[in-house]
Amino acid sequence: MRRLFYVSFWGTRKGWWDRLDLLFDNLSKNFEVYDVGFLYNHAFKMIIKKDNNINYIKFLLRFKKLETKIIFNQLIRFPFLICAFARFRPSIVIFYSNVIPLYILTMIFKINKLFNFKVILDLDEFGGKEDEKRNVINKIYDKIILRFLKFSNLILVINNFAKNFLKSYKIEDSKLFVLPQFVNPSRFRSNANKEELRKKLGLNKDEIIVITSGVLRAGNYSAMLKFIRAFARIESEYKKDLSLAIIGVAHREEFITRLIEEGNNVGLKVRYLGPYSKEMLNYYLNASDIVLFLSLKNLGSCFNTPIRFFEYLMSGMPILAVDLPNVREHILDENFLIDIYNEEDISSKIKNLINLIRGNKLVFKAKIPSEVDLKNTYLKLNKKLIDMIYVKI
Template sequence: MYIHCNNYSISIYSKYGEGGKITPKRILFIHTAGYFFPIPRVHTMAEALSKEGYDVSVVCVDQSMNESYKEINGVKVLNLSSKINSGSNKYFKFIYSMREILKLSLESKPDIIQFFSPLFIPFAVYLKNKLNCKLIYDCYEYWLGSALTSKNYHLGIFYIFCHLLGSMSIDGIIYVYEKNPTRKFFNTLNKHIFDCIVYNVPEDQILPKNPIEKKMENLFPKNEAIFVIGYLGLVMPFKGYETAIKSMNYLGEEFKLLIIGDSLDLKFKEKINSMIQDNNLDSRIVFTGILPHNEALEYSKSCDIGLLLFEDSYWTKYSTPNKLFEYMALGVPVVSTDLPNIRFFINKYLFGVTISKNDPFLLAECIKNLKGNKGHLEMLGINGNSTFNENFTSEFQMQKLMSLYSKIT
């Protein structure tokens, strides 16, 4: 269920603080992934809660941060990476991380813990029993659904066990997709709160003021009418870049592919470059390289369509990528593979089309059809932009977050 609450009252104070004074309620975000700052949803939520008067801290294990402690816009960020032996294998790192997180949590005595991984559910239940705190599980997009579709049955069984363990202890669930398997799983077992929040980068970071037309002309000289196909994001194997490149063989010379990003995987980048050269596509496919976020979005804004070709795999089947909403905000029509979450948003808001599988010929035919129907293409872009402004601005999303917090405090 989607909740839009224009007026909400929030209890942000604990009854007793030091010396009997009333103090803000303490929220501890526990983010066990290997990085923090590149994830907009974590930072956006933490900052919004801090502005509402909560005492917010984020615990993370971020190897990219040199400092062990930072304060960013009122949010205290404690990085535990310096306490984790970088030479240890991943299992020992996980054990060390959990030990440090549990120690810190017990010392800080939060009123609410918000966590992001099913692997942390057993530890969260332990902390709730010890601290009598509230738990919010941000299941985001894929955990349980991925577990149920994974060929790694041991992992799937463990994830299901974790969700069963936490089913009667978790006070609030944050999810993206109305039909998210995790949501349906919890809804079957109890009557806890379920709020839908779609994460996006705040509008001031996502909406470019001036499309960079001159730079686009340098990439693709406008001596002819061209149709630019954009693909925004880090270039990775599961994102269907091979399909995008091969589809150019079925498209005329006026079609150009702009890959807005680059690959950190050197072997995969070599494979992609070889594919481009072998198909004589050097003049029609351009990499921008890694760019500042605003500049990458400016390039995206100048494209005629935006691609989102995630493969149907364990990690991507139930994903809802940020770039889906970035294309939407920019008014760029989307062509995507037919994955459940992405299909749901495209079908509901009519800002793009899906193809049944990652097939170069199918993709090329879809693109040609869109180019040949200019009115339909323009309507898809208008639908995306208006839908974003009406439903997915950061203000709208954060109202739903505050509504969830107000219900459990």
């Protein structure tokens, strides 16, 4: 069997990300798969473990303090990658490319000529996730990256917007492959009713609960502020027995404090319920009335469809989401799409949904990709990779 490396620079494990589990399971039918990553705060050494058909290569590094200094961090990691390439001689290397800085990307193609492997980029972001506006340096960096993307053998993207965006920069259609997010639907099957779940989670059984989850970074924090401030336009009768619940973790503690304060200023009860596990997420979602998906509207948020959005879809709960082209691939009803920069639009959509909930008339429909279709897409990728090795592509 030909060897295939998946280099994520942090390393994964079974059950960590459903998309990778499905990807590795499919790839292992035709390739000997190695997941290559790095761990911190250990001595220099390489560990190889096997879990069913997947080999996990972990490089243990001592430089924990360099974790936030990308350039030094990658320079230290890169020689270890060269050793792994030289030892195992993979036929294909897939790079989870949002963590690869420009100079590493340059070196990849030089090494490619030396070791003669096919380069694939699993490109889940472009243009930054958190900035409302890209500065000049960022834009120059983006343009240079686009030039390098043309040299890869294949680029995996998560949605059609990303594919069309890259095509607009003259990247060949044959080099682009849409490999959507995948969330295991078995995680979102529950027989418990809403009242039982609220009792279990300590939530008020009489409230209308809007819930959102994930890691609160600068970008979605800004979007949350805009959303909460729109409640200043909403009459108090709509805010009665209404609460916004946040689950997950925040990059900064003051994010949560500020959101609660902003909620108090506009008469909205904002509650932080803390971190959650994969098992608990389904309970929280099904205990709510509306699930909230927020993001700033920029290139980065359109390019990437986060896993949490697919988790919301799989839960079957009504989703109030920011209006983005990648979101519109799944939600078509305008009543559930908001302009994050328009307080009037946000407030009118919220009032409409509250009226529908109180009248027991809320109906939500979304285009959810079937598990069979998704698995077939992943199988098609296998065929493309095999053709790439044995046929000139």
